[in-house]
Amino acid sequence: MTSPSQRSTPSPASPAAVTIRDVAQAAGVHVSTVSRALDPNRRQLISAEVLKQVEAAARRLGYRPNRTASALRTGRSNFIGVLLPDITNSVFPPILEGIEASASARHYFMLIANVRDAANGKAVLERLLAQQVAGLIMATVTRDDPLVEFVTATGLPTVLVNRADDSGRLGAVVSDDRLAMKFAVDHLAQLGHTHIAHLAGPQLSPTGLGRRQGFEQALRDRDLPPGQIVECTAYSREAGRVAMQQLLSSAPRPQAVVCCNDLVALGAYDVMHAAGLRVPEDISITGHNDMPLVDLVAPPLTTVRLPHRELGWRAAEMMFDLILGKPGLASTVVLRPELVIRASTAARPA
CATH class of the missing domain: 3.40.50.2300 (Response regulator)
Structure with a gap:
């Protein structure tokens, strides 16, 4: 004979065993109401009071939706x-x-x-x-x-x-890539630069093409001569190095360079330093994106900040x-x- 102290009490159902029917019963609503209340796409169909009631019951029971089953069903x-x-x-x-x-x-x-x-x-x-x-x-x-x-x-x-x-x-x-390029070119023109080059992004990329077109339009708006343009193979520091080396190998040397992104600008820095040139004393450089830490490089990078x-x-x-x-x-x-x-x-x- 088992004594009262030896009798085991039933343990509450584990979260995995709790079903949507259990939640409905605990909340005193229909199963379909619970289904809507727990569906992010349909919860707006339920009143705030009932929604609160269902969520409280789900938390109390430890209910966890079966996302796999839901995906298969819907x-x-x-x-x-x-x-x-x-x-x-x-x-x-x-x-x-x-x-x-x-x-x-x-x-x-x-x-x-x-x-x-x-x-x-x-x-x-x-x-x-x-x-x-x-x-x-x-x-x-x-x-x-x-x-x-x-x-x-x-x-x-x-x-x-x-x-x-x-x-x-x-x-x-x-x-707005075109406006971003206008900001960069206008800034450099106001500093007195007239020979401005562009390290462009890959032209298969909509951003690469848009920024190049924005750069060209900004020069025309300022009545500046067409700038040298070198296309980068990627939006990377290494691609920036290669493009800047190509740019410096041609004459005349630009007074300023507008880069398609900050990584490319850092690649341009690398080439400038290796060539014994100074930023900005010899060539001014601008980037694009304002990625973390570009304010800590030497010198801190002028760039276009995107939201x-x-x-x-x-x-x-x-x-x-x-x-x-x-x-x-x-x-x-x-x-x-x-x-x-x-x-x-x-x-x-x-």
Whole structure:
């Protein structure tokens, strides 16, 4: 015979064993009400009072949604995909931070894919589709990118960030590259520089082309002679070194150089130092992006600051509007950059 002290008391159900029916019973509502209340896309259909009641019951029971089962049932998950061209580039952490802020407010999570080789883009995207992602944010698009047509055909809610699609088929959130180049050229012209060169980004990239065109237009607006332009093979320090070496090997030597991004500008610094030239005494240098620590290099870099976190946040907000089926055509949101003047630019010697 078992004594009372030997009898075991039933333990509460583990979170994995708690079902949506248990939550409904504890909250005193129908199962469908719980389903809507716990779905980020449908919770607005539930009154605040009932929503609070359901959430309290779910917390009390330790309920955890089965995301896999939900994805299989609905054909979507609470994951969004993000495609990056270079996860090591310091431009992208603040963009991801903005995306995450928007996603977490809706109880969504990011699946981040690094696509260094554009040829692998379709395979990576297919893997994300297999994960039933609810939407996609792409920072990888190139000019005439076949991936745009592919993702458009899938019907997956997709938004571009930091780069726009020339065809206008997908919405995008970008910074004003032409205005950024105007800021840089105007600043150098005001310092007395008349022979200004440009280390341009890859011309297959919409940002590379846009910044080059903005640079050329800014020179025309100032009635300055056409500047020397050298195209970089990538947005990297090494590519900046190669391009700057090419630029210095041709005559005449420029008085100032507008670089397509900060990493390229640092590559230009390397070549200048190796050649015994001084920044800005011999050549003024400007960058683009205002990435972390460029204020600590010698000399601190004059650059164009972009609102990276807002780029990511706005792109995610646009994508969630598409997920929710809000009406509206694909549009491009253009955010304003600002020039940050530091010690890498100076007045032309008399």
